[in-house]
Amino acid sequence: MPDTTSPRNDTPTDAADVELHAADAAPQTDGERADQTIEPEISAPADRVVELEAAVTDLRDRFLRSHAEMENLRRRTEREVQDARKYALTAFARDLLSVADNLRRALEATPAEKDGPLQAIVDGVELTERELLKTLEKHGVAKIEPKGQIFDPNFHQAIFEAPDPSVPTGTVVQVVQDGYVIGDRLLRPAMVGVARGGPKPGETKADDPKPGIDRTA
Incomplete structure (x- = not known):
C-alpha cells in the first residue's frame, strides 16, 4: 500500500529565515573583524584613562624639576668659576x-731735603711702589682711601681717637696702615685714627651760620 504521507521538508520556506541562515553562514569581512576589535578598546575602563593622565602629569613634573635643578647647578658652577678666577x-x-708697606715706610722715612744720589733712590722707590700698586690693581686689588671719610667698620679698623671739633665725630683723620680690597671683598682693613x-x-653746630644766610646785620 503506497505511503500517502507527505515527505518531510527540512528546507526553510520563510524568506527571512533564508536570509538569516545565509548571513550566519557567510564569512566575516575585514571591516567586520576590525569593528569587533575596536569595540573593546572604545569601551576601555575610565579609570585606566585617569591612570594614564596621572602618569603623564607625574612625568612632566619630574622633567620640570630636573630641568630647574640643572639650570641652578649651571648658574652655581658659573659663579664658583668666576669667584675662583677673581x-x-x-x-x-x-x-x-x-x-707695599715697606716701600711706603721707606719713602716716609726720607728727609725733606734730598741731595742728588738720595733723590735718585727715592725716585726709584716711588716708581717701584707705583708699579706694584698698578700690578695689584690689574688683578683686582685696590687700595682703600679712607681719609676724610666717615669710619666704616666693614673696611676700617680704628686704633685711636683724636680730638678734633672741626670735623664730624667718626671722621677718619689719619691712616696708619693702608687697607685693600680684592674685587668686592675686604683683603685687609685700613688702620685709622678717627676724630x-x-x-x-x-649735623652742624647750633651756632654755625647756615649757608646762604647773611648774619652780619
Whole structure:
C-alpha cells in the first residue's frame, strides 16, 4: 500500500529565515573583524584613562624639576668659576701687601731735603711702589682711601681717637696702615685714627651760620 504521507521538508520556506541562515553562514569581512576589535578598546575602563593622565602629569613634573635643578647647578658652577678666577690670588696678594708697606715706610722715612744720589733712590722707590700698586690693581686689588671719610667698620679698623671739633665725630683723620680690597671683598682693613668731639655725622653746630644766610646785620 503506497505511503500517502507527505515527505518531510527540512528546507526553510520563510524568506527571512533564508536570509538569516545565509548571513550566519557567510564569512566575516575585514571591516567586520576590525569593528569587533575596536569595540573593546572604545569601551576601555575610565579609570585606566585617569591612570594614564596621572602618569603623564607625574612625568612632566619630574622633567620640570630636573630641568630647574640643572639650570641652578649651571648658574652655581658659573659663579664658583668666576669667584675662583677673581679670588684665586687672595693669599698671594695679601703677602705682597707687606712689600707695599715697606716701600711706603721707606719713602716716609726720607728727609725733606734730598741731595742728588738720595733723590735718585727715592725716585726709584716711588716708581717701584707705583708699579706694584698698578700690578695689584690689574688683578683686582685696590687700595682703600679712607681719609676724610666717615669710619666704616666693614673696611676700617680704628686704633685711636683724636680730638678734633672741626670735623664730624667718626671722621677718619689719619691712616696708619693702608687697607685693600680684592674685587668686592675686604683683603685687609685700613688702620685709622678717627676724630671725636665734633658734631654728629650729618649735623652742624647750633651756632654755625647756615649757608646762604647773611648774619652780619
